[in-house]
Amino acid sequence: MDFLNPVINGFAVVLEPMNLLYCLIGVVIGMLIGVLPGLGPAATIAILLPLTYNVEPVTAIIMLAGIFYGAQYGGTITSVLLRLPGEASSVVTVFDGYQMAKQGRAGTALGLASIGSFIGGTASIIGLTFLAPIVASFALDFGPAEYTALALLGILLVATISSGSKTKALIAAALGLLLATVGRDIFTGENRFTFGSLELADGIDFVPIAMGIFGLGEIMYNLEERHRAAKAPSAVANVWPSRGDLKQASGAIGRGSVLGFFLGILPGGGATIASMASYAMEKKRAKQPERFGKGAPEGVAGPETANNAAATSSFIPLLTLGIPANATMALMFGALLIQGVTPGPQLVEQDPGLFWGVVNSMYIGNILLLIMSLPLVGIFVKILRVRAAILAPITALITLLGAYTINNSMFDVTLVVVFGIVGYLMKKFGFEPGPLVLAFVLGSLLESSLRRALLVFGGDPLGFFGRPISATLLIVFVLVAALPGIRSALAKRKATVPARTAATEIKEKV
């Protein structure tokens, strides 16, 4: 069993006390920000990026990953108890979860959601364990042409699948690519867009951009007070679902695991879309669809399972291809680059400790989260009483002081504030910040791959169509680019499913 050796060694990495500690810190922070409406996982990860400078790469990613999937657990609690989704991926849980709470079955809803999340997450890790090395070995043959096509397709998919205007998302992506060109040209060494500034000659760091656009931009946007106040929640009784409830929800959990796993792998997919798709599927499959919206346990179990499965499986494209599938993964990508690790197909072979350490830490993280969300749920419910007015200045100060510690320079702090303004205005004018950050991290990879590929092809762009994989990817690119036109034509004829359209109105929170 040669294949399993590195997997088992990965457990040894996880069980190092430092890694266990950071895993715990990560999932607790994730759970907290999931419970608190306001900051989403991407904003939190962005703000906490300076924390990862002084630790091992594997430890850093274990913590950041914990924040990400921990938030999926935490978001459920507010959805069920207060009808306020803590995270965008828990929006659909509100529909049936809150009704169950009203019927005095809040505990059952939370219990089912945690158990579903645990099963979905675990199933997804197992899928990841077997699928990731295969994808990575397939991608080892990728040359610059394939990477160009893959990066282009990834950016396009993230931009088109994001909620809101597609054109604006693409504009944001273009701006991200442009920002990535600031600094010295890697091929000729000439300065680009530096305007004579020495500080800009090395290029703009990823961390100030992420902290500003995701972190500070989000904090300023939230200052406009768009969160309904949290009412002190009713006490949560027994969180252990009965055998009958479990039996009723088991189908939804199973389907949610599979659906979430596959939707998570797709670029632009991820937890939010997976939960919505699962809700729509459960409603469609149910013998009595009218029960949905009135406290159907499947309506809680399915989406909550799916969002966790998707959160986990979205690591596959990042760790095997080096292409982040969504904005949060773009942050992970950035965090790895800071640590001097380039995610890509070689990662499994060259750095198995890191790869399997991160993957296996998710088992531990999910177990910790299951403990926190079943017996300890009462503690997190109490945290709901912390008011947003008190949290906002604390997060703002963490951001500013954290930015200073990156290079001990005020220049980074200034950059964070500038990008905070940009991020706030982007959200205000309906531009998604996610595609910008994603395009920014992929920018230099895209440019160098494109220029290398063109060198190979002797400057002939048609060369991309001479290689089967890059040709296929580019054809998919063209199809996706043309899709909105086709879809809007179709939508005029066909009435859309109400629950889905309604749910997609809620903007993705980052």
Next chain:
Amino acid sequence: MIPVQAATPVSGGGDSSNAASSAGNGTHDLPGTDVDDLTPEQLAAQWEEEKPPAAGALANVGSSLVVIGVGVGAVVLSIAMGLGTPSAPQPGLWPFMISCVMVALGLFQLIMGRHNRDAEKFTRMSTAPLTGLVTLAAMVALMPLSGFEVPALVLCIIWMRFLGGETWRSTLVVSAVVVAAFYGIFVTALNTSIPHLF
């Protein structure tokens, strides 16, 4: 050019009474119990209504022009850097390609996005982020001169008391605790070189 945009609040065709009613200390009252029985569709519609009013066509024109402006500027600078040929590219070729795409997208948005409702209007609530921004900028300016403690304390007080509507008592107590905690973490424990007074 972007801050200019912020300084000119966009006035769309909508009503401002909606926004004014949600101003105040920011704690919306939860609607009565009668909304508890809403279907998912009605609930989503209600959320939609509670969103800030959408900005009008002017916001779209403004943001599109900013995009086009940035794009055109980048095109000019890229050409100045030299384009070269695809087989022997100069530094400007790749930025040139992106900025052309950006200009094209900006023009498309200018024309096709007229009826989009995804931008939010600047309302009286928008003074809160503006105040927040001023305090952040002041903190960045003052930190190297006076250390982080006093600006941080002032920032906390303004954000909690005036932006968040906390009581004076909780504002002062929490602010003091927060600054002390940050001092403890960043100066005493982590020993970072953050400018500090004491």
